[in-house]
Amino acid sequence: MELYLPVAELSVNWAVILAVGAAVGFLSGMFGVGGGFLMTPLLVFYGIPPAIAVATQASHITASSLSGTLTQLRRQAVDMKMGLMLLAGGIAGSVLGVYVFRLLQELGQIELVVSASYVVLLGSIGGLMLNESVRVIRAARSGTLPPPVKAHQHTWIHGLPLKMRFRRSKLYISVIPPLILGLLVGILTAIMGVGGGFILIPAMIYLLRMPTNVVVGTSQFQILFVTAAATLLHATSDQNVDIVLAFLLVLGGVVGVQFGVRVGAQLRGEQLRACLALLVVAVAVRLLFGLVRTPEDIYSIVAGTP
C-alpha cells in the first residue's frame, strides 16, 4: 500500500491518497465547487508538505473542471469573451502568486500565510453562506420569499473606462473589473492551490451582474486554464509538483466527481448550500486551531541540498 513520491521524497499510503482524491471529488461534484479548499488542508493533515500540496493539487482541479467546462460549452453557457478577460487577469495573477509563493517559502512564512488566508477566506465565506442559507430555509418554511437581486442596476462599476460588449452576458461594462477579478483569483490559485470558484461566482453575480446561467460555465472555463497555468508555473519555478501524487489525486477525483454530481442532483439547493457552508466553516476552525495551539516543538527544520 506504500508508494514513494519521487519529488516529495516521502512515502504515502496510495489507497489513502486515492480516497482523499475521490472524497474531495465527490464533494466538489455534489456542491459544484472545485474542492481545492478541502484538498490542501487534508493533504497537509496527512503529512504532505504544504508547498507540495498547493502546487500539486492544482492539477486535480484542472481535471475536475474539465468535464464541467465541456458540459457547459455544449450548453453554450460559457461567455468566451468574459472568460478570456478573466483568464488574462488570472494568468498574470498566477505569475505574481507563484513569485510571492517562492518568496514566502524562502522567508519560512508560506505555511503561516497559506493557513491564515484559508482561515480568513473560508471563515468569512462560510459564515456568509451559512447565514444566507439559514435565512432562505427559514423563509421557505414561513412561506415568504426573499427579495430577488435587481438586474441592470447601475453601480460604480459602470463608471469605469475601457468598456467592452459581452454579448452572451448581455453586458456592456469596463474590462477593468474582470481583469482585476481574474488577477485576484489567479493569485489565490498560486498561493492557496484553490480554483477560486467560491470567490469568482459570487463576484460575477453581485459585482459584474452577469446572468446566472453563464456564471458557472464561465468560471469553470477560467479555473480550467488558470489551474493549468499554475501547475506549469509551479513546476518551472519551485519544482513542487509531484506527478505521482497528482496522478493519484486526479484518478480518485475524476471518479468521485461523477458520483458526487449524481447525489447532488437529488438534494435540495438550500440544504446543499447549508451543508457546504458547515463544511467550509469546520475547515476554517480546524486551521485556526492549528495556528493558535502551542506547538509541540517551537523549532522546525527544513533540510535541502546546500
Added chain:
Amino acid sequence: MSWVRRIALLAALIFAAAPAAADDLVSGLSTDLIQITSNFTGADIVLFGAIEPSEEAGPARDQDLVVVIRGPDLEMTVRRKARVLGVWVNSEQIAFTGLPGYYFLASTRPLDDIASPATLERFRLGTINLESPTRAKTDPDEANAFRAAAIRDRKREHLYWESPTGIEFLSRTLFRARIPVPAAVPPGEYRAEVYLFQGGTVVSAQSSPLFIDKSGFERRVYNYAYQASLAYGFIAIFMAIALGWLSSLVFRQR
C-alpha cells in the same frame, strides 16, 4: 570537511596512536547499494565484522567498538516560532551547513565510557560532536539551541540514531550491528566507519562506502522535474486533462 581530509586525518591519528602490533579490524555491510523503489518504506541493513587479534599480542581486553553511518551533508534551516497576537509565527531562523542527512551510531558501551570527550570530539563521534558551521552571526548559545533543535528533530524522524548497545558480539571476535534506514533518507553517498578503541584510544578503523539512490522510475521523475521542468509541467497538465476527459466519456455512456 571533505572525505579525503577526514580519511587522511583518520590515518594520521591511527599511525600516531596505534601500538606496534594493533589488532586487525575487518568489516562489511550486508549491502552497499540501497535502491529507493516505488514501494520503498525504509530498509534494514547489517554491518558485520571481526577483530583479528595480532599474533604477538594475543586477544586483548578492554576493547570497544563504535560504528557510524553518515549520510550526505545537507543545508538545514532551523526556524523558531514565537507567539504574535495569539498566532504562532516563525520568527528567527539559522541555516546550518555540514549536518548530515542521516547519522547512525552504535557502540558496545555508552560513548562517555569508551573515550574522553576530547577524543570523541576529534573523531566527531556522537550527535553532540557533529560539526555544523553557520554563516549567521548569532551568539553561540543561541546557535547551540537551534542546533540542538535540529538534532532533536532528526532523532524524532529516526534520521539520527544513537544506540549505545547496538553492537552485538556473536563470538569473542565476531560482531554485528543492525542499521534501520527510514523511508525519508536523503539519497546520496554514505560512509560506514568502524572504530576499534582500546584503553580509550582508537587503535584501528575501517571505512566503506554505501550508496542510497532512487531506482529507475523514481530517479527519472525527479531528474525530469528539475532538468526539464517545462515539459514536466506540461505532462502533469496533459495527464489531468486526459484523465478528466476519459472519465467524462466513460460516465456519459452509462
